[in-house]
Amino acid sequence: MNSRALCTGYQPIFGMSRRQALSTFGMGLGGLALNGMLGREALASRSGGEVGGLLGAPHFAPKAKRVIYLFMSGGPSQMDTFDPKPMLNKMHGQELPDEVRKGQRLTGMSGNQASLPLAGSPFQFSKHGQSGLEFSDILPYTAKIADDLCVVRSMYTEAINHGPAVTFMQTGSQIPGRPSIGAWLTYGLGSMNENLPSFVVLLTKGKGGQPLQSRLWGSGFLPSEYQGVRFRSGKDPVLYLTNPDGIDSTSRRAMLDRLRELHELQFADTPDAAIESRISQYEMAYRMQASVPDVTDMADEPDYVFDSYGKDARNPGTYAANCLLARRLAERGVQFIQLYHPGWDQHGGLKGGITTQCRETDQASAALVSDLKQRGMLEDTLVVWGGEFGRTNYSQGKLDGDNFGRDHHPRCFSTWMAGGGVKAGTAYGETDPFGYNISRDGVHVHDLHATMMHLLGIDHERLTFRFQGRRFRLTDVHGEVVKGILA
């Protein structure tokens, strides 16, 4: 259909030429960004004129331009993956010594147990790469990229249950309501692709486990355009992205052209900036209808790429497919890509449970790092892998040989990072021989956040937003950049 051919009687009388309109409204020419463009208006009304958070330029030269955060929801067990504790195997079945526990609080799930028997890992550890980093045998692919990783073994948090702990890790506060880390960074950095959101969230489909809430990638008190846009694995990666059945893009384009003409007429009568903004909003929506499927349709990836991420990579919504999609998003300028993979909550049946978790994530996580490296993107992409807390060195419930579970443990856990200015091939921090407390170089959640922001060129103390009379920041009034992991 040629919509122009049908109507010849009408010419826009709006004082601006179409060419001018196109350049003004950012039809692929202007510098208006999907997230950034309307932020200012919203911010202005929201914070009484303050737009200070939006950085014209970073506070200092960034090492990383984007983040891919592989969030392992549920709390992966550190002593079964990255933090070998032979002492636990030696003392398997013996009571957790009081001098190790030091009376620190336990959850209501194991806190009332009459006995807390230590449990050694059922997995074998070995050293890998030139760095000699140790991994358990359920992480064979991650082990192969040992020399690209910085494993932090001394992470700690304050929360002891999933809700508060995930919220803390994702927003810097245990109580819901604060902006997520991705929202803060988007607020600080703006956008690099006007056709895609700056902050995209991907969840592994079909996983049980602890429920995740949209507020974890929400914008809290920041304007809503900074919230993460969750790409769904179904028909519409974005809410109502697809036209209604029966409407194709020619019909839609024709309708939008007429709608724009209506808006142009209106603007001619009442030249209000809000009308301009509405016009560009519709144009961008139309472009997203093409740009989002372009990134989510992975048919153009060669077989060897799919193979490197694992056979799941061909199945949309799996962790492997999401890792590959994350790389595609990163290539197109999306700055914060957050994956969630639930199911790491091994209160019982740890051996089988965590083996499955690793099978689902190990190959694709490693492939993502390698793929980025191969494309020369790893140096300015920060990849973070980790959960909200660790797990206890003792068995929750009965210890029956190597059939046991582990409860939540906030006092130490492991996280790895790669690329984006972190020291590769290192382990940072140490836990005690029981894997219960940190013995050296603890990294608090706020410190992790401060460090991530630092790598992106942001001073975590200076990226603030005023709400309810005070300046808020991701790291509250805490957080130290962990110098020891910077390259």
Add this chain to the structure above:
Amino acid sequence: MFNPERRTQFLLVIVGLLVVVPTNAEVQYNRDVRPVLSDRCFQCHGPDSGKRKAGLRLDVASDAYANLAAPDEAPRRAIVPGEPQQSELLKRVYSHDPDKLMPPPESKIALTEPQKQILHQWIAEGAEYQPHWSFIPLKPVAVPKELAADAWCRNDVDRLVLAKLRETPGLNPAPEASREVLVRRLYFDLTGLPPTPEEVDRFLNEKSPLAYEELVEELLKSPRYGERMATDWLDVARYADSYGYQVDRDRTVWRWRDWVINAFNNNKPYDQFITEQLAGDLLPNPTDEQVLATTFNRLHQQKVEGGSVPEEFRVEYVADRTHTFGTAFLGLTLECSRCHDHKFDPVTQKEYYQLTAFFANIDEAGLYSYFTDSIPTPVLAIRNGAAKEKAAALEAAVAGEERALEQIKTEQRDAFEQWKQALTADEPVVEGELARFEFEDATNGHLANLAREDQPAKTPAANVLIEGRPGRGNAIQLTGDDAVTLPVGNFPRHQPFSVSLWMWAPDKVEREVVFHRSRAWTDSASRGYELLIEDGRLSGALIHYWPGNALRVQATDELPLQQWVHVTFAWDGSSRAEGLTLYVDGRPAQVEIVRDNLYKNITGSGGDNITIGERFRDRGFKGGRIDDFRVFDRELTALEVAQLYQPKPVPSIAKADDRLAYDYYLAKHNEPYRAQLAKLQEARKARNQDQDSVEEIMAMREKAGAPFAYVLQRGHYEGRSEKVGAATPAFLPPMSPGAPGNRLGLAQWLTDRSNPLTARVTVNRYWQMLFGRGLVGTTEDFGSQGELPVFKNLLDWLALNFIDSGWDTKELLRTIVTSSTYRQQSFVPGEIMTSDPENRLLARGPRYRLPAEMIRDNALAASGLLVEQMGGPPVKPYDVAESFTPSSPDSGDKLYRRSVYTYWKMSGAAPVMIALDAAKRDVCTVRRERTSSPLQSLVLLNDPQMTEAGRKLAENCMKKHGDKIDATIDEMFLRLTSKRPDARQVAVLRCLYSEQLAYFTANPASAEQFLKTGESPRDQSLAVPELAATAVLAKALLNYDECVTKR
């Protein structure tokens, strides 16, 4: 919420516009200085005594002027009024030495040059402090007399606005908006719905000079008004149909939402409106409706996640109530003083906890029940008049049967004597035994049941059999983590029953479970019955929902340790605490009644039979020993219990205490008594069934005793320090001396005309509702960091008038919407649109995108799909299927109800509403953000609700106008924008139609497909391509700015 830098610049703009500024205009503390000090200095030199540096306080004049130097040093004062050179503050602010510079460089909040100048000038001019404007009591506002007869001014709102505008030459009010614009503005503002074409025409054609005022009256009377007003209040009240947090199960609280709608429609005076919500339960002889209002306080998120600490979340709930109170009514950010004294406003941490005490005094649990659907206590039972009568009758029947039983008790002495004389058999005999375990041996984990061979108990091997009482064979010793499970014990509460056992406790503990019938502890709110050791004392309970719906008695004496004790738990079926007797060594123990408020079932939730020694996520009877455990299906009498404790040679009845023997006789052998007891049980059963089935809603019920709370260090639930009573902050007027020291007293204090905040905050919120922006832009913060209003006089005038009108909300709205200020055009050519983008100066009318609910309701109303049924359970439109936590949409009428009735799931609310900036409602929200993003366009373009509405509108127009497309365009435009299109617009739309018609004619299958969107069937009588093209036409208009924007 205001960057002082920007603020200064902006104020200069405003000052430039509003006042003829003499050069070097005098600096005012509230307007110019406080924002700088508050934002840059109070952090360390403000109200927070804990964080105060160098002992310097700058928010109080006497402190700021005081000498800071040691006695042997030269005097040093931060501020010396009139003497900038001697003021340490200025030396520091202008210092080049990084060690001296203030604010310190590491704080990263440097002062700008204009800010420094403001401080300098202020000190030079005498450094005069002013009390914070919003904390000063309301005083009558002088309305400019010279404007009494001004033609533009319709009322005093206009006079106060115009007087301010006149201060700036060249600034004038905008002309009145067209009648089309006004009628649409009014309909949306007062009813949330668009006017129909008939209503538009009626207003346009109405010749009466009072047509506008009459329309206002009509709309205020519309039931749609209450729905519109309630929508905003649901944000304030953080209303949701689910509990929130992680698990986010559904909860039934919609009856409270309907209460709100009715309250607005009945124009309940605002002081009553908030008093009932805060403290309706404490009013004298409160009605059910007044108690229902208090559900307001319970609408915060609630927790159920396994392993959570109940106290942690109880503290959170109390905090949320307090913060909501602060934000909604006082415009104060009380949450800032949870961990330390407020940095900016004079609220100390102690005062914060004194306020929380008002909201802490209810019998609630910190977690709701995972394994049951019990409503978290306290609750209101939902009973209508007939149900109440029935409940009263059933209660009276129980009382009658109880009296009859007591009567029989007085009449059977003779029969007793005769029975005793004739006694030949061995007595007493303990009957009704359902199970008996002596733990002599365990075969494959089975423990023999001496009462029923085929129903053994079970135990894991970890519980070991060891020697028990001397000469009595074995007993079982428990690990505390391993349960002994019995085959019996699922008793309803009307059923008398008894459990007896020998037990041996190794040590004194804070808490241990001896036996229980329940699924879990906090994860099922302990529903069932249980015998615990708490603080070393036996404690027996029957529980529906702990603590608010339960009874518990606790022994006053500690349980003897490391010796065998005989314990009996005997229940009479009464649902009263006195009906539970704990016997120790054959004698009733002295007990204290801990709770006596059981009014629902104790069965259900799983774990149907008795478990010994262990419970899910509770502390088991570690190292405890049990022997001779028996269960009976009747209440044992004292004589029988004594017999169980110390079997005496029979016959012993003759030697027994006569009173005990008589009770025994009645229970076992007296037919009239036994028959009456059976009748009583039936009456209780009937009463209990009625109670069990009654619907409940969370509400407030004050506990006995004066409210109190603990100051929590760093706000942490474990950081208890000083215990404090309930009190209001000292910087505000005190509660009146005679007022009750509870929530009711708090509500009286809040609504007293001496309270400087309540009325100001309220009228500001309603101004915001109508103008899109409050007179104070920071609707949630009237404190030191909040915005200083340009129109403070107008705010105060409205507030005082609001109080004087008897807190008449409709009158307040009437006053505002009938003003000329409100009726202005929303667009004026010229610089003012950019120099005053937020319309702080009110030199034009309101203009902003409609709220989410109105956009959807508008589409439903204009298309004729809207179902105007009021109230009832929440409904699920199409988009809930796309929510992050998806639900199945409803069907039929429920798809087309007003958005105020849309099901609100806290963890994934209706995504279309959220995309259009609806509040998430996880916390009290008094101001929505307004953003504009392509995601919103996609929603309006592709949401099936919108597509279906477009089709229905198309069908209606086609049925009416046939193929007269211009008539259809005309009507659609009118329905969706309340005005008629001009020739240019018609040309564009006609073009749109013909393009789409060509498309659908060429693609008939696409047209068919497109018309299938939505549940309602398409009108088969209409031509398919034409209908599809008309539907796209409607769709385009549904996305048109004039349809979705208030102008």
